Amino acid sequence: MTDERLLEQAASGDETAFAVIYERHRGLVFRFAYRLSQSREMAEEITHDCFLSLIKEPQRFKTQEQRASLRTYLCAAARNLAFKRLRRAGAETAIDDFSEQLAAAESQEPLRLLLDAEVSEAVRNAINELPPLQREALILFEYEELSLAEIAEVAGADVGTVKSRLHRARQRLRLLLAPYFKEGADINVERCRI
Amino acid sequence: MNYLEENSPDRNPKPDDEVVEDRELKNLLGEWSPPDITSSLDQRILTSYRRQFLHRPAWRRWLTGSISLPAPVAVTAALLLCATSYLAARNATSYPLGPAPTPPAVKFVEVPFPVVQEKIVTRVVYKKPDTQKDKESPAPISPPPRIDLANFRPVNELKIIVSHGGNDEE
Numbered sequence: 001m002t003d004e005r006l007l008e009q010a011a012s013g014d015e016t017a018f019a020v021i022y023e024r025h026r027g028l029v030f031r032f033a034y035r036l037s038q039s040r041e042m043a044e045e046i047t048h049d050c051f052l053s054l055i056k057e058p059q060r061f062k063t064q065e066q067r068a069s070l071r072t073y074l075c076a077a078a079r080n081l082a083f084k085r086l087r088r089a090g091a092e093t094a095i096d097d098f099s100e101q102l103a104a105a106e107s108q109e110p111l112r113l114l115l116d117a118e119v120s121e122a123v124r125n126a127i128n129e130l131p132p133l134q135r136e137a138l139i140l141f142e143y144e145e146l147s148l149a150e151i152a153e154v155a156g157a158d159v160g161t162v163k164s165r166l167h168r169a170r171q172r173l174r175l176l177l178a179p180y181f182k183e184g185a186d187i188n189v190e191r192c193r194i
Numbered sequence: 195m196n197y198l199e200e201n202s203p204d205r206n207p208k209p210d211d212e213v214v215e216d217r218e219l220k221n222l223l224g225e226w227s228p229p230d231i232t233s234s235l236d237q238r239i240l241t242s243y244r245r246q247f248l249h250r251p252a253w254r255r256w257l258t259g260s261i262s263l264p265a266p267v268a269v270t271a272a273l274l275l276c277a278t279s280y281l282a283a284r285n286a287t288s289y290p291l292g293p294a295p296t297p298p299a300v301k302f303v304e305v306p307f308p309v310v311q312e313k314i315v316t317r318v319v320y321k322k323p324d325t326q327k328d329k330e331s332p333a334p335i336s337p338p339p340r341i342d343l344a345n346f347r348p349v350n351e352l353k354i355i356v357s358h359g360g361n362d363e364e
Contacts, residue, residue: 009262013247015240022239026231034228043228044235052242123226141213142223148213163213170216173223180222 003070011058022051025071028144029078035139036082038128046081050074068153072146075154079136086132119180126176134169137162 003024009017029050034043054061054074061073068076127135136155140146148166152159174181263271 010243014262015243018243019240022236026236026239030231030235031228035226040229044232044238047231047235048239048242051239052246055243055246119222119225120227123223127223127226142220166213170219173219177219177222181218 137165138169
């Protein structure tokens with residue numbers, strides 16, 4: 001059954017239809033919100049608000065139905081919520097989540113997990129260094145594998161602008177993560193072995 | 195400076211550039227994975243969804259509610275409706291639907307009509323009295339006069355005269 005039909009049913013009180021929509025898209029919305037905000041708490045809030053606003057005002061999606069899929073509509077809603085919250089928080093993102101991950105890694109396994117955690121932390125920090133619009137383009141393209149046209153819909157920009165943002169985001173990440181690319185990664189591993 | 199603004203000096207790369215896949219970067223980015231969604235979030239969202247419909251007023255539920263029908267039932271119902279409409283339309287066209295016949299104009303005409311009128315004729319008959327017979331028969335006894343107070347009227351002024359010792363005194 002299509003997302004549009006399911007949404008109609010969910011908006012009129014069909015809980016099963018809502019559960020199907022939620023199951024289909026919750027991963028995308030949560031991951032995107034988490035990578036943008038870098039906070040589990042905020043990502044959960046955004047996911048919650050995103051789905052509830054979809055049910056409260058399904059007509060907002062219907063008006064854009066001709067040009068947007070539910071996937072891109074939800075991404076756009078999550079993006080707006082995330083940017084609003086980030087602005088309110090003064091662009092500061094919580095780092096508690098990573099500390100928890102690191103603590104878990106240390107208790108479970110030896111060096112490998114610690115290294116993974118370190119790389120993960122580096123990637124996370126590098127992405128966090130990006131300006132929000134570049135970050136958004138990179139996350140949607142590299143992680144969620146949306147097309148440039150879809151990203152343009154989510155961001156409300158044209159494809160050329162999205163391409164440009166993606167290009168700059170990649171350039172910047174290459175600089176920030178230089179020690180972790182192939183030659184740098186080898187050095188890093190060697191250093192850990194010593 | 196706007197928080198969302200991009201601060202890279204390279205603001206205008208060629209827009210026609212192909213977005214080539216950067217496998218190395220992608221692999222590295224894959225090192226950072228988001229946490230799993232907790233079941234508490236699922237529960238919270240479902241609870242919020244239910245609460246929203248519990249608090250929705252009945253009239254709104256009635257106006258915005260929808261029912262789902264299996265496709266065969268819906269198709270059958272639609273076909274029945276079409277057939278009924280077609281038959282109704284056909285029956286309607288079998289009777290010419292001209293303008294409604296106007297009632298004939300009423301014209302008043304005076305017609306003389308003979309009416310039998312009753313005539314009362316009074317005839318006075320004089321009868322000669324039979325003198326012989328009147329002599330023989332006694333005079334009929336008249337009934338006593340009837341006392342009737344209909345014409346009784348009290349006097350306006352009453353004078354009382356007291357008689358004393360046979361002499362009249364006022």
